[in-house]
Amino acid sequence: MQNINEIDELVKLISKLPGLGPKSAKRIVLKLINNRDELVKPLAKSLADVYKNIVRCKICGILKSNSIECNFDDCKIVEKKYNKICVVENISDQWSIESSNIFSGYFHILGGTISSVGQKKEDLLINSLVERVKKDNIDEVILATSATVEGQTTAYYIQDSLKGIEVKVTKLAQGLPVGGEIESLDDGTLFSAFKNRSNLISNSD
Numbered sequence: 001m002q003n004i005n006e007i008d009e010l011v012k013l014i015s016k017l018p019g020l021g022p023k024s025a026k027r028i029v030l031k032l033i034n035n036r037d038e039l040v041k042p043l044a045k046s047l048a049d050v051y052k053n054i055v056r057c058k059i060c061g062i063l064k065s066n067s068i069e070c071n072f073d074d075c076k077i078v079e080k081k082y083n084k085i086c087v088v089e090n091i092s093d094q095w096s097i098e099s100s101n102i103f104s105g106y107f108h109i110l111g112g113t114i115s116s117v118g119q120k121k122e123d124l125l126i127n128s129l130v131e132r133v134k135k136d137n138i139d140e141v142i143l144a145t146s147a148t149v150e151g152q153t154t155a156y157y158i159q160d161s162l163k164g165i166e167v168k169v170t171k172l173a174q175g176l177p178v179g180g181e182i183e184s185l186d187d188g189t190l191f192s193a194f195k196n197r198s199n200l201i202s203n204s205d
């Protein structure tokens, strides 16, 4: 392949995407170049829109568009629809659980786990979770962190942070393979994990 800076640069960027190596990146770039008007132009616009408009809520961690209010309007639930919060590590976990239709309730995205490389508990949205549970009359917090050491350490820390608050805390248990990451589970496994969630703290009122 002859060296054309623009193409080299694009191949380099695309090969950084998950699941893509230099070979598939080159194929994608060729496809793009051959479809300038149908693909390159709308893609460039779409990327610019995402860059400009999509932000992560600093309280609940969900992705939202600047043009749309967060469901929670600064995360105070305006119209209380649910009484459960499902706590996950990443947005991809939220998307997996949402698409399986197992859970109806609010999501809280931590933004990682405590012992991820370079990730401290202060970097995660744990304090804002505790605040939400206190303010929003939540009945149950479902800890849906992965069955990895990091995921379980994080779940334990959250459980500890919620002590003393009148709320039931449950954790996905049976059905989760050891080392299993939420986003990689099939719907059946997720369903069973939700159904068989175990009680960590009972609502004591």
Ligand SMILES: [Zn+2]
Pocket: 057, 058, 059, 060, 061, 062, 070, 071, 072, 074, 075
């Ligand atoms: Zn929010």
